[in-house]
Amino acid sequence: MQQVATRLLSAAYSGTEQEFTDLLVPLVQPGYRLACAMLHDAQGAEDVVQDASLTAWRKIGGLQDRAHARSWFLGIVANECRNARRKKWVAGVTLGLPSWLTVRSHEQHIVEGADLRRALMRLRHRDRLVVALFFYLDLPIEDVAVVVGDSVSATRGRLYRSIKRLRPDVGLQEALQ
Amino acid sequence: MNLRSQIHSAIDDVAPPAPALPHDAVDFALSNGRLRNRKRVRVQNGWGFGMRRAGSLLAAALVIVMVVTLVAGGRLWRDWNAQQQSAARQAHIAELRARPPYLPVIEPGAPCPQSPLVYDDRGYFEGYGTGPVYAKGGLRYGLNSGTYFATSYRSDQSVSGLVLIRGRDLKTNQPVVFAKWPYQQVSKGTPSGNVIGTELVLGVRVELHPELLLDPSLRLPPPNDAWVGLEGFPNGSSGCIGIQADGFNADGSAFSEIIVVNYLLLS
Numbered sequence: 001m002q003q004v005a006t007r008l009l010s011a012a013y014s015g016t017e018q019e020f021t022d023l024l025v026p027l028v029q030p031g032y033r034l035a036c037a038m039l040h041d042a043q044g045a046e047d048v049v050q051d052a053s054l055t056a057w058r059k060i061g062g063l064q065d066r067a068h069a070r071s072w073f074l075g076i077v078a079n080e081c082r083n084a085r086r087k088k089w090v091a092g093v094t095l096g097l098p099s100w101l102t103v104r105s106h107e108q109h110i111v112e113g114a115d116l117r118r119a120l121m122r123l124r125h126r127d128r129l130v131v132a133l134f135f136y137l138d139l140p141i142e143d144v145a146v147v148v149g150d151s152v153s154a155t156r157g158r159l160y161r162s163i164k165r166l167r168p169d170v171g172l173q174e175a176l177q
Numbered sequence: 178m179n180l181r182s183q184i185h186s187a188i189d190d191v192a193p194p195a196p197a198l199p200h201d202a203v204d205f206a207l208s209n210g211r212l213r214n215r216k217r218v219r220v221q222n223g224w225g226f227g228m229r230r231a232g233s234l235l236a237a238a239l240v241i242v243m244v245v246t247l248v249a250g251g252r253l254w255r256d257w258n259a260q261q262q263s264a265a266r267q268a269h270i271a272e273l274r275a276r277p278p279y280l281p282v283i284e285p286g287a288p289c290p291q292s293p294l295v296y297d298d299r300g301y302f303e304g305y306g307t308g309p310v311y312a313k314g315g316l317r318y319g320l321n322s323g324t325y326f327a328t329s330y331r332s333d334q335s336v337s338g339l340v341l342i343r344g345r346d347l348k349t350n351q352p353v354v355f356a357k358w359p360y361q362q363v364s365k366g367t368p369s370g371n372v373i374g375t376e377l378v379l380g381v382r383v384e385l386h387p388e389l390l391l392d393p394s395l396r397l398p399p400p401n402d403a404w405v406g407l408e409g410f411p412n413g414s415s416g417c418i419g420i421q422a423d424g425f426n427a428d429g430s431a432f433s434e435i436i437v438v439n440y441l442l443l444s
Contacts, residue, residue: 017207018316018317020203020206020207021203021207021316024199024202024203024206025199025200025203028198028199028202029195029198029199032192032195032198033188033192036188036191036192037184037188037192040188040191041191042191042192042193042195045192045195046195046198046201049198049202050198050201050202050205050206052202053202053203053205053206054205054206054209054210056206057206057207057209113183113186113187113190114187116183116184116187117187117188117190117191120184120187131184132184132188135180135181135184135185136184136185136188138181163180166180167180170180174179174180175179175180176180177179177180177181
Protein backbone atom coordinates (compact mmCIF):
# COMPACT_ATOMS: atom_id res chain seq x y z
CA MET A 1 0.00 0.00 0.00
CA GLN A 2 2.83 2.34 0.93
CA GLN A 3 4.51 1.54 -2.37
CA VAL A 4 1.34 2.36 -4.25
CA ALA A 5 0.93 5.62 -2.36
CA THR A 6 4.55 6.50 -2.94
CA ARG A 7 4.28 5.76 -6.63
CA LEU A 8 1.12 7.84 -6.86
CA LEU A 9 2.77 10.71 -5.07
CA SER A 10 5.94 10.69 -7.12
CA ALA A 11 3.93 10.40 -10.33
CA ALA A 12 1.43 12.99 -9.11
CA TYR A 13 0.02 15.17 -11.77
CA SER A 14 2.06 13.82 -14.62
CA GLY A 15 1.17 14.79 -18.15
CA THR A 16 -1.27 11.91 -18.52
CA GLU A 17 -3.14 12.94 -15.39
CA GLN A 18 -3.29 16.54 -16.55
CA GLU A 19 -4.64 15.42 -19.90
CA PHE A 20 -7.20 13.25 -18.15
CA THR A 21 -8.21 16.17 -15.93
CA ASP A 22 -8.59 18.48 -18.91
CA LEU A 23 -10.69 15.83 -20.62
CA LEU A 24 -12.86 14.92 -17.65
CA VAL A 25 -13.70 18.25 -16.01
CA PRO A 26 -16.07 19.53 -18.73
CA LEU A 27 -17.80 16.13 -18.82
CA VAL A 28 -18.58 15.89 -15.12
CA GLN A 29 -21.56 18.24 -15.03
CA PRO A 30 -23.32 16.57 -18.00
CA GLY A 31 -22.59 13.24 -16.34
CA TYR A 32 -24.03 14.49 -13.08
CA ARG A 33 -27.16 15.77 -14.82
CA LEU A 34 -27.61 12.42 -16.54
CA ALA A 35 -27.14 10.56 -13.26
CA CYS A 36 -29.70 12.82 -11.55
CA ALA A 37 -32.14 12.15 -14.37
CA MET A 38 -31.58 8.41 -14.07
CA LEU A 39 -31.54 8.09 -10.27
CA HIS A 40 -33.44 11.15 -8.96
CA ASP A 41 -31.00 11.14 -6.07
CA ALA A 42 -28.36 13.89 -6.00
CA GLN A 43 -26.03 12.16 -3.55
CA GLY A 44 -26.34 8.90 -5.45
CA ALA A 45 -25.65 10.81 -8.65
CA GLU A 46 -22.46 12.29 -7.21
CA ASP A 47 -21.30 8.82 -6.18
CA VAL A 48 -22.11 7.47 -9.62
CA VAL A 49 -20.15 10.24 -11.33
CA GLN A 50 -17.16 9.63 -9.09
CA ASP A 51 -17.32 5.90 -9.82
CA ALA A 52 -17.67 6.66 -13.52
CA SER A 53 -14.65 8.97 -13.33
CA LEU A 54 -12.59 6.18 -11.80
CA THR A 55 -13.74 3.78 -14.52
CA ALA A 56 -12.90 6.41 -17.13
CA TRP A 57 -9.42 6.85 -15.66
CA ARG A 58 -8.82 3.10 -15.79
CA LYS A 59 -10.10 2.82 -19.34
CA ILE A 60 -8.74 6.07 -20.75
CA GLY A 61 -6.34 4.09 -22.92
CA GLY A 62 -9.26 2.59 -24.80
CA LEU A 63 -10.58 5.97 -25.90
CA GLN A 64 -9.31 6.24 -29.45
CA ASP A 65 -10.90 9.52 -30.49
CA ARG A 66 -11.16 12.44 -28.07
CA ALA A 67 -14.04 13.80 -30.17
CA HIS A 68 -16.16 10.96 -28.79
CA ALA A 69 -15.20 11.61 -25.17
CA ARG A 70 -18.62 12.95 -24.17
CA SER A 71 -20.53 9.95 -25.54
CA TRP A 72 -17.93 7.62 -24.08
CA PHE A 73 -18.15 9.15 -20.60
CA LEU A 74 -21.96 9.42 -20.63
CA GLY A 75 -22.07 5.74 -21.57
CA ILE A 76 -19.96 4.92 -18.52
CA VAL A 77 -22.24 7.05 -16.32
CA ALA A 78 -25.28 5.23 -17.72
CA ASN A 79 -23.72 1.86 -16.87
CA GLU A 80 -22.89 3.04 -13.37
CA CYS A 81 -26.49 4.23 -12.97
CA ARG A 82 -27.72 0.79 -13.96
CA ASN A 83 -25.46 -0.77 -11.35
CA ALA A 84 -26.58 1.71 -8.71
CA ARG A 85 -30.24 1.06 -9.46
CA ARG A 86 -29.73 -2.70 -9.11
CA LYS A 87 -28.59 -2.13 -5.57
CA LYS A 88 -31.85 -0.69 -4.29
CA TRP A 89 -35.48 -1.39 -4.51
CA VAL A 90 -37.70 1.45 -5.62
CA ALA A 91 -41.44 1.61 -5.09
CA GLY A 92 -43.58 3.13 -7.81
CA VAL A 93 -46.60 5.19 -6.74
CA THR A 94 -48.81 7.20 -9.03
CA LEU A 95 -50.18 10.33 -7.45
CA GLY A 96 -52.36 11.37 -10.35
CA LEU A 97 -53.55 14.90 -11.04
CA PRO A 98 -57.05 16.29 -11.25
CA SER A 99 -57.51 17.36 -14.85
CA TRP A 100 -59.63 20.40 -13.96
CA LEU A 101 -56.74 22.18 -12.29
CA THR A 102 -55.66 24.90 -14.67
CA VAL A 103 -53.76 27.27 -12.41
CA ARG A 104 -50.46 25.72 -11.31
CA SER A 105 -49.73 26.37 -7.68
CA HIS A 106 -46.34 25.77 -6.14
CA GLU A 107 -47.71 22.61 -4.55
CA GLN A 108 -49.02 21.46 -7.89
CA HIS A 109 -45.65 22.08 -9.48
CA ILE A 110 -44.11 19.81 -6.86
CA VAL A 111 -46.76 17.14 -7.33
CA GLU A 112 -46.45 17.24 -11.10
CA GLY A 113 -42.70 16.95 -10.87
CA ALA A 114 -42.97 14.00 -8.51
CA ASP A 115 -45.54 12.37 -10.77
CA LEU A 116 -43.36 12.74 -13.84
CA ARG A 117 -40.31 11.47 -12.01
CA ARG A 118 -42.21 8.40 -10.92
CA ALA A 119 -43.36 7.84 -14.48
CA LEU A 120 -39.74 8.12 -15.61
CA MET A 121 -38.67 5.66 -12.96
CA ARG A 122 -41.17 3.13 -14.26
CA LEU A 123 -39.46 3.14 -17.65
CA ARG A 124 -36.88 0.47 -18.28
CA HIS A 125 -33.28 1.56 -17.86
CA ARG A 126 -32.52 1.98 -21.54
CA ASP A 127 -35.80 3.77 -22.25
CA ARG A 128 -35.21 6.18 -19.39
CA LEU A 129 -31.67 6.74 -20.61
CA VAL A 130 -32.90 7.72 -24.06
CA VAL A 131 -35.48 10.11 -22.58
CA ALA A 132 -32.93 11.68 -20.24
CA LEU A 133 -30.33 12.19 -22.95
CA PHE A 134 -32.82 13.57 -25.47
CA PHE A 135 -35.04 15.71 -23.27
CA TYR A 136 -32.85 16.62 -20.30
CA LEU A 137 -29.36 16.78 -21.77
CA ASP A 138 -30.83 18.04 -25.06
CA LEU A 139 -28.64 15.76 -27.16
CA PRO A 140 -29.58 15.19 -30.80
CA ILE A 141 -30.97 11.72 -31.50
CA GLU A 142 -27.77 10.72 -33.33
CA ASP A 143 -25.67 11.39 -30.22
CA VAL A 144 -28.22 9.62 -28.04
CA ALA A 145 -27.85 6.55 -30.26
CA VAL A 146 -24.06 6.59 -29.79
CA VAL A 147 -24.36 6.70 -25.99
CA VAL A 148 -27.01 3.98 -25.89
CA GLY A 149 -25.18 1.85 -28.44
CA ASP A 150 -28.12 1.35 -30.80
CA SER A 151 -28.83 2.50 -34.32
CA VAL A 152 -30.44 5.87 -34.83
CA SER A 153 -33.69 4.33 -36.04
CA ALA A 154 -33.88 1.93 -33.11
CA THR A 155 -33.17 4.78 -30.70
CA ARG A 156 -35.82 6.94 -32.31
CA GLY A 157 -38.33 4.10 -31.97
CA ARG A 158 -37.38 3.63 -28.35
CA LEU A 159 -37.86 7.35 -27.73
CA TYR A 160 -41.32 7.36 -29.32
CA ARG A 161 -42.44 4.35 -27.31
CA SER A 162 -41.16 5.95 -24.13
CA ILE A 163 -43.03 9.17 -24.86
CA LYS A 164 -46.25 7.23 -25.34
CA ARG A 165 -45.73 5.55 -21.98
CA LEU A 166 -44.99 8.84 -20.26
CA ARG A 167 -47.74 10.89 -21.86
CA PRO A 168 -50.28 8.63 -23.57
CA ASP A 169 -52.66 11.58 -23.92
CA VAL A 170 -50.14 13.79 -25.75
CA GLY A 171 -49.43 13.57 -29.47
CA LEU A 172 -45.93 12.59 -30.55
CA GLN A 173 -45.19 15.79 -32.45
CA GLU A 174 -46.44 17.90 -29.58
CA ALA A 175 -44.26 15.99 -27.13
CA LEU A 176 -41.18 16.34 -29.31
CA GLN A 177 -41.42 20.13 -29.45
CA MET B 178 -45.49 23.63 -20.76
CA ASN B 179 -44.21 20.99 -23.17
CA LEU B 180 -42.76 17.63 -22.22
CA ARG B 181 -39.17 18.81 -22.51
CA SER B 182 -39.80 21.68 -20.11
CA GLN B 183 -41.70 19.40 -17.75
CA ILE B 184 -38.80 16.93 -17.67
CA HIS B 185 -36.29 19.72 -17.15
CA SER B 186 -38.35 21.08 -14.28
CA ALA B 187 -38.95 17.70 -12.67
CA ILE B 188 -35.29 16.63 -12.81
CA ASP B 189 -33.94 20.04 -11.83
CA ASP B 190 -35.90 19.67 -8.60
CA VAL B 191 -33.73 16.69 -7.66
CA ALA B 192 -30.46 17.92 -9.19
CA PRO B 193 -29.00 20.63 -6.97
CA PRO B 194 -25.82 22.33 -8.19
CA ALA B 195 -22.67 20.39 -7.41
CA PRO B 196 -19.90 22.91 -8.10
CA ALA B 197 -17.16 20.94 -6.40
CA LEU B 198 -18.00 17.67 -8.13
CA PRO B 199 -15.59 18.08 -11.09
CA HIS B 200 -12.72 18.37 -8.73
CA ASP B 201 -13.96 15.63 -6.43
CA ALA B 202 -14.39 13.31 -9.39
CA VAL B 203 -10.86 13.99 -10.64
CA ASP B 204 -9.46 13.45 -7.16
CA PHE B 205 -11.39 10.23 -6.76
CA ALA B 206 -10.24 8.89 -10.11
CA LEU B 207 -6.59 9.89 -9.77
CA SER B 208 -6.43 8.47 -6.25
CA ASN B 209 -7.67 5.16 -7.66
CA GLY B 210 -10.83 5.35 -5.60
CA ARG B 211 -9.34 6.22 -2.22
CA LEU B 212 -10.55 9.82 -1.85
CA ARG B 213 -14.32 9.69 -2.22
CA ASN B 214 -15.97 12.93 -1.22
CA ARG B 215 -19.15 12.03 0.64
CA LYS B 216 -21.62 14.34 2.25
CA ARG B 217 -24.00 11.79 3.73
CA VAL B 218 -26.50 12.95 6.29
CA ARG B 219 -26.56 10.70 9.30
CA VAL B 220 -29.96 9.76 10.64
CA GLN B 221 -29.97 9.31 14.38
CA ASN B 222 -32.32 6.83 15.96
CA GLY B 223 -34.45 7.86 18.92
CA TRP B 224 -33.88 6.37 22.35
CA GLY B 225 -35.99 3.38 23.17
CA PHE B 226 -36.16 3.44 26.94
CA GLY B 227 -36.86 6.25 29.37
CA MET B 228 -34.32 5.04 31.92
CA ARG B 229 -31.63 4.95 29.32
CA ARG B 230 -32.55 8.46 28.29
CA ALA B 231 -32.51 9.73 31.88
CA GLY B 232 -29.17 8.06 32.56
CA SER B 233 -27.72 9.54 29.43
CA LEU B 234 -29.00 12.97 30.34
CA LEU B 235 -27.43 12.68 33.79
CA ALA B 236 -24.16 11.58 32.27
CA ALA B 237 -24.33 14.43 29.81
CA ALA B 238 -24.98 16.89 32.66
CA LEU B 239 -21.97 15.56 34.56
CA VAL B 240 -19.82 15.86 31.48
CA ILE B 241 -20.99 19.43 30.98
CA VAL B 242 -20.13 20.30 34.58
CA MET B 243 -16.68 18.77 34.17
CA VAL B 244 -16.11 20.54 30.90
CA VAL B 245 -17.19 23.88 32.33
CA THR B 246 -14.85 23.39 35.27
CA LEU B 247 -11.96 22.46 33.04
CA VAL B 248 -12.67 25.33 30.68
CA ALA B 249 -12.89 27.86 33.49
CA GLY B 250 -9.73 26.54 35.09
CA GLY B 251 -7.73 26.16 31.93
CA ARG B 252 -8.85 29.21 29.99
CA LEU B 253 -6.41 31.63 31.56
CA TRP B 254 -3.50 29.28 31.04
CA ARG B 255 -4.52 28.49 27.47
CA ASP B 256 -5.11 32.11 26.53
CA TRP B 257 -1.76 33.11 27.93
CA ASN B 258 -0.05 30.22 26.15
CA ALA B 259 -1.81 31.00 22.87
CA GLN B 260 -0.80 34.64 23.12
CA GLN B 261 2.80 33.65 23.64
CA GLN B 262 2.71 31.25 20.70
CA SER B 263 0.98 33.76 18.44
CA ALA B 264 3.48 36.47 19.31
CA ALA B 265 6.38 34.10 18.64
CA ARG B 266 4.86 33.07 15.34
CA GLN B 267 4.32 36.66 14.24
CA ALA B 268 7.88 37.54 15.19
CA HIS B 269 9.11 34.55 13.20
CA ILE B 270 7.10 35.56 10.13
CA ALA B 271 8.28 39.17 10.43
CA GLU B 272 11.86 37.96 10.54
CA LEU B 273 11.37 35.93 7.38
CA ARG B 274 9.62 38.83 5.63
CA ALA B 275 12.49 41.13 6.50
CA ARG B 276 14.83 39.13 4.31
CA PRO B 277 15.08 41.06 1.04
CA PRO B 278 13.88 39.42 -2.16
CA TYR B 279 16.80 38.70 -4.46
CA LEU B 280 15.05 37.05 -7.40
CA PRO B 281 17.02 37.65 -10.61
CA VAL B 282 15.71 39.56 -13.61
CA ILE B 283 15.69 37.70 -16.94
CA GLU B 284 15.61 39.60 -20.19
CA PRO B 285 12.67 38.87 -22.50
CA GLY B 286 13.74 36.29 -25.04
CA ALA B 287 16.49 34.91 -22.82
CA PRO B 288 16.18 31.27 -21.77
CA CYS B 289 14.51 30.59 -18.42
CA PRO B 290 17.13 29.12 -16.03
CA GLN B 291 14.87 26.42 -14.67
CA SER B 292 15.96 24.73 -11.45
CA PRO B 293 16.84 21.03 -11.60
CA LEU B 294 14.11 18.45 -11.11
CA VAL B 295 15.30 16.27 -8.25
CA TYR B 296 14.07 14.11 -5.42
CA ASP B 297 14.03 15.38 -1.85
CA ASP B 298 16.15 13.80 0.85
CA ARG B 299 13.57 11.10 1.49
CA GLY B 300 13.61 10.14 -2.16
CA TYR B 301 9.92 10.15 -2.93
CA PHE B 302 8.99 13.74 -3.70
CA GLU B 303 10.20 14.88 -7.09
CA GLY B 304 10.28 18.64 -7.43
CA TYR B 305 12.19 21.61 -8.78
CA GLY B 306 14.88 23.16 -6.61
CA THR B 307 18.32 22.67 -5.19
CA GLY B 308 17.05 22.11 -1.65
CA PRO B 309 16.12 22.30 1.07
CA VAL B 310 12.74 23.25 -0.47
CA TYR B 311 11.30 21.79 -3.66
CA ALA B 312 8.25 22.78 -5.71
CA LYS B 313 6.24 21.11 -8.40
CA GLY B 314 3.23 22.33 -10.38
CA GLY B 315 0.17 20.10 -10.59
CA LEU B 316 -3.39 20.61 -11.74
CA ARG B 317 -3.70 23.68 -13.95
CA TYR B 318 -6.63 26.08 -14.07
CA GLY B 319 -7.07 28.82 -16.64
CA LEU B 320 -9.13 31.47 -14.84
CA ASN B 321 -10.19 35.03 -15.53
CA SER B 322 -7.24 36.63 -13.75
CA GLY B 323 -4.58 34.23 -15.03
CA THR B 324 -3.22 30.71 -14.87
CA TYR B 325 -3.27 28.87 -11.55
CA PHE B 326 -1.43 25.73 -10.54
CA ALA B 327 -2.00 23.47 -7.59
CA THR B 328 1.61 23.55 -6.49
CA SER B 329 3.15 21.05 -4.09
CA TYR B 330 6.05 22.00 -1.80
CA ARG B 331 8.28 19.71 0.14
CA SER B 332 11.20 20.45 2.45
CA ASP B 333 14.15 18.37 3.54
CA GLN B 334 14.17 17.07 7.11
CA SER B 335 16.87 19.58 7.96
CA VAL B 336 14.29 22.40 7.83
CA SER B 337 12.70 23.55 11.06
CA GLY B 338 9.75 25.88 11.55
CA LEU B 339 7.88 28.04 9.08
CA VAL B 340 9.03 28.57 5.50
CA LEU B 341 7.99 31.76 3.70
CA ILE B 342 7.31 31.51 -0.05
CA ARG B 343 7.25 34.59 -2.30
CA GLY B 344 7.49 34.83 -6.06
CA ARG B 345 7.29 36.86 -9.24
CA ASP B 346 7.60 36.49 -12.98
CA LEU B 347 11.29 36.88 -13.73
CA LYS B 348 10.70 38.43 -17.16
CA THR B 349 7.60 40.59 -16.69
CA ASN B 350 8.08 41.33 -12.97
CA GLN B 351 4.42 40.47 -12.30
CA PRO B 352 3.81 39.19 -8.77
CA VAL B 353 2.81 35.60 -8.10
CA VAL B 354 -0.31 35.24 -5.94
CA PHE B 355 -1.15 32.44 -3.55
CA ALA B 356 -4.43 30.97 -2.35
CA LYS B 357 -5.47 28.15 -0.08
CA TRP B 358 -6.03 24.85 -1.85
CA PRO B 359 -9.75 24.38 -1.24
CA TYR B 360 -10.42 20.71 -1.86
CA GLN B 361 -8.07 17.85 -1.36
CA GLN B 362 -7.22 16.13 1.89
CA VAL B 363 -3.59 17.16 1.79
CA SER B 364 -1.26 19.33 3.84
CA LYS B 365 -2.19 22.86 2.97
CA GLY B 366 0.09 25.83 2.61
CA THR B 367 -1.18 28.91 4.44
CA PRO B 368 -1.59 32.06 2.33
CA SER B 369 -0.18 35.05 4.17
CA GLY B 370 -0.11 38.82 3.90
CA ASN B 371 -2.96 41.11 2.90
CA VAL B 372 -5.82 39.90 0.72
CA ILE B 373 -5.16 41.36 -2.72
CA GLY B 374 -8.13 39.89 -4.55
CA THR B 375 -10.37 36.87 -4.97
CA GLU B 376 -10.84 34.27 -7.66
CA LEU B 377 -13.38 31.55 -8.40
CA VAL B 378 -11.85 28.09 -8.70
CA LEU B 379 -14.32 25.42 -9.81
CA GLY B 380 -17.14 27.11 -7.95
CA VAL B 381 -15.19 27.91 -4.78
CA ARG B 382 -14.14 31.50 -4.13
CA VAL B 383 -10.62 31.80 -2.76
CA GLU B 384 -8.69 34.80 -1.44
CA LEU B 385 -5.43 35.78 -3.10
CA HIS B 386 -2.36 36.68 -1.03
CA PRO B 387 1.21 37.73 -1.85
CA GLU B 388 2.86 35.01 0.25
CA LEU B 389 2.51 31.38 1.25
CA LEU B 390 3.63 29.87 4.54
CA LEU B 391 4.66 26.23 4.84
CA ASP B 392 3.72 25.35 8.40
CA PRO B 393 5.05 22.06 9.84
CA SER B 394 2.17 21.98 12.33
CA LEU B 395 -0.27 21.68 9.41
CA ARG B 396 1.56 18.83 7.75
CA LEU B 397 -0.30 15.52 7.46
CA PRO B 398 1.47 12.16 7.78
CA PRO B 399 3.18 10.74 4.67
CA PRO B 400 2.38 10.34 1.85
CA ASN B 401 0.22 13.48 2.15
CA ASP B 402 2.95 15.57 3.77
CA ALA B 403 3.70 17.84 0.82
CA TRP B 404 2.10 21.26 1.31
CA VAL B 405 -0.25 22.22 -1.48
CA GLY B 406 -1.27 25.75 -2.39
CA LEU B 407 -2.75 27.49 -5.40
CA GLU B 408 -0.12 29.53 -7.17
CA GLY B 409 -1.41 32.11 -9.64
CA PHE B 410 0.38 33.85 -12.51
CA PRO B 411 -1.46 36.87 -13.95
CA ASN B 412 -2.45 37.10 -17.58
CA GLY B 413 0.53 38.12 -19.67
CA SER B 414 2.96 36.16 -17.54
CA SER B 415 6.01 34.82 -19.37
CA GLY B 416 5.81 31.54 -17.48
CA CYS B 417 9.37 31.97 -16.15
CA ILE B 418 8.64 32.11 -12.44
CA GLY B 419 11.03 32.69 -9.59
CA ILE B 420 10.13 31.51 -6.11
CA GLN B 421 12.08 32.56 -3.05
CA ALA B 422 11.85 30.21 -0.05
CA ASP B 423 13.10 31.58 3.28
CA GLY B 424 13.37 29.61 6.49
CA PHE B 425 15.62 28.13 9.15
CA ASN B 426 17.42 24.85 9.50
CA ALA B 427 17.14 22.76 12.63
CA ASP B 428 20.61 23.90 13.73
CA GLY B 429 19.41 27.52 13.78
CA SER B 430 21.13 28.61 10.57
CA ALA B 431 19.07 30.54 8.05
CA PHE B 432 18.55 29.46 4.47
CA SER B 433 17.20 31.26 1.44
CA GLU B 434 16.62 29.39 -1.80
CA ILE B 435 15.65 30.51 -5.28
CA ILE B 436 13.54 28.05 -7.29
CA VAL B 437 12.93 28.82 -10.95
CA VAL B 438 10.22 27.02 -12.85
CA ASN B 439 8.92 27.46 -16.37
CA TYR B 440 5.27 26.52 -16.17
CA LEU B 441 4.88 26.27 -19.93
CA LEU B 442 7.23 23.30 -19.75
CA LEU B 443 5.12 21.65 -17.07
CA SER B 444 1.93 21.47 -19.09
